[in-house]
Amino acid sequence: MKHFLTVSISVAALAFTGCGDDPEPKGITTKPKLDTDSDFTAPTYADDYSAIAAWDRRSEWNLANVHDPSVVYDGEYYYMYGTDASYGNSHAGHGHFHARRSKDLVNWSYIGAAMPETPAWVKDSLNNMRQREGLDPIESPMYGHWAPVVRKVGNKYRMYYSIIIDNYIKSGKPNTAANFDNSWTERAFIGLMETTSLKDNQWTDKGMVVCSVSDRGNDWSRTNRDTDWNGYFKWNAIDPSFIVTPEGEHWLIYGSWHSGIVALQVDAETGKPSKLESLEDYGVRIARRQNNDANRWQALEGPEVIYNEKTGYYYMFLAYDELSVAYNTRVCRSTSITGPWVGIDGRNITEGGEAWPMVTHPYKFNLHSGWVGISHCAVFQNESNGEWFYASQARLPENTNGNAFSNAIMMGHVRHIRWTDDGWPVVMPERYAGVPQTEIKQSDLAGTWENISMNYQFREQQTASSLTLSTDGKATGAHTGNWSYDATNKVLNIGELNLCVEWGLDWEASPRTPTLVYSGLTSDGRPVWGKKKL
Secondary structure, three states, rough: OEEEEEOOOOOOOOOOOOOOOOOOOOOOOOOOOOOOOOOOOOOOOOOHHHHHHHHHHHHOOOOOOOOEEEEEEEOOOOEEOOOOOHHHOOOOOOOEEEEEEOOOOOOOOOEEEOOOOHHHHHHHHHHHHHHHOOOOOOOOEEEEEEEEEEEEEEOOEEEEEEEEEEEOEEEEEOOOOOOOOEEOOOOEEEEEEEHHHHHHHHEEEEEEEEEEEOOOOOEEOOOOOOOOOOOOOOEEEOOOOEEEEOOOOEOOOOEEEEOHHHHHEEEEOOOOOOOOOHHHOOOOEEEEOOOOOOOOOOOOOEEEEEOOOEOEEEEEEEEEOOOOOEEEEEEEEOOOOOOOOOOOOEEEOOOOOHHHHHHOOOEEOOOOEEEEEEEEEEEEEEEOOOEEEEEEEOOOOOOHHHOHHHHHHHEEEEEEEEEEEOOOEOOOOOOOOOOOOOOHHHHHEEEEEEEEOOOOOOOHHHOOOEEEOOOOOOOOOOOOOOEEEOOOOOOEEOEEEEEOOOEEEEOOOOOEEEEEEEEEEEEOOOEEEEEEOO
């Protein structure tokens, strides 16, 4: 099978085309370097945004302080919402599910929090449930506001959001080592808000949709806070994703480490399930990382489900491993929301197979600290041309620029998605920057490239090695063999690799400079990223 590797393109219309059907570019030169008369200006904001992280500098943030983003388009702007996490806790005391918007996916303006304060129903529902279990109420719950998803449904927008309760079940005390009472922490809730205008950022709360549920009755005991990970809750009500199928069914996909990812059908009018009376009413598992019901620490979370009408598949993107460094993105696909979901190697992810392809992984090009913790993504479409994009946070490695807390610097990354000829998504190695395109000739490709062939290594950045394409058609270094170039389709061939080549931005250069880039998959689903050294 072929696995095409691709890159980013045109700034104004955000218009991308497949490797085999690129139209002739209009109004651009045939220089091997970007036309110096172009009106393109590279983004200048710093990757290390610690100097402007404070709340009173929020007008300068752009994509600073982004975590677990969800992106939706209203016909004029792209809107991004996310988890409350921020460097130095800048968001604290200023509402929840902070939003920004952009017309070009490059320049983003902060517009405020979507939720001014935690709705009263959360505490009321929690304590009603605790009362039924013979537990004392929690007067001041420790809330976490996590991972919203926003979708347009008819003439309104729905935001499903998660609020976790970080207090111990038995005593109700905050989750600290000193307070540990040999019980698990309390349940999480997924709620729903709606609006008809994203621009106004005024949302109407619709209350609870679903909450964490256990199959263990009142046995909430935990033997050790540091070593016992066999969670009390079977389904953990966090990290919602939402999709309306081509047949008009509405599905909420949610869950995390505990026992896997769950699909729950909801009513099209209310956005909620018809009942929550038994464990079965909370949904059916569609993904897990281990085929082991005794192990409730599955090391996957953050599902994002989309449907690609061109391939006829649903795709589920999953965040693997811990979020600070090791986070990496996997993807699987299915012809049905409830599965089976399978990977590129045919493994059944619904039954605990390891998901491949891998989409992102901690990485480092030269001249930069690189990025870690790259996952929990939003996948969204340009409705005017059908192109897809990937957005997530990425973190700087610890001790970057001498900052012991630099791993808490979370920058939003937006990348263009391309699809291989056998229907798998790949993302660009460099963030989308709206770089306009010039013609690419075979002679432009000859020279030295930085190549990252990504293998899965827990908490380890994948680093660049050198690839040389010589003018006599030989490739040496990271890839070896003969190379050739199809200028019509912009496809670079190296041995059995077929790599789509386009202009992107060298974000690691100073100043940042347009360059040629490629991205794609090996036959077993490992990403291959590269950029040319100019």
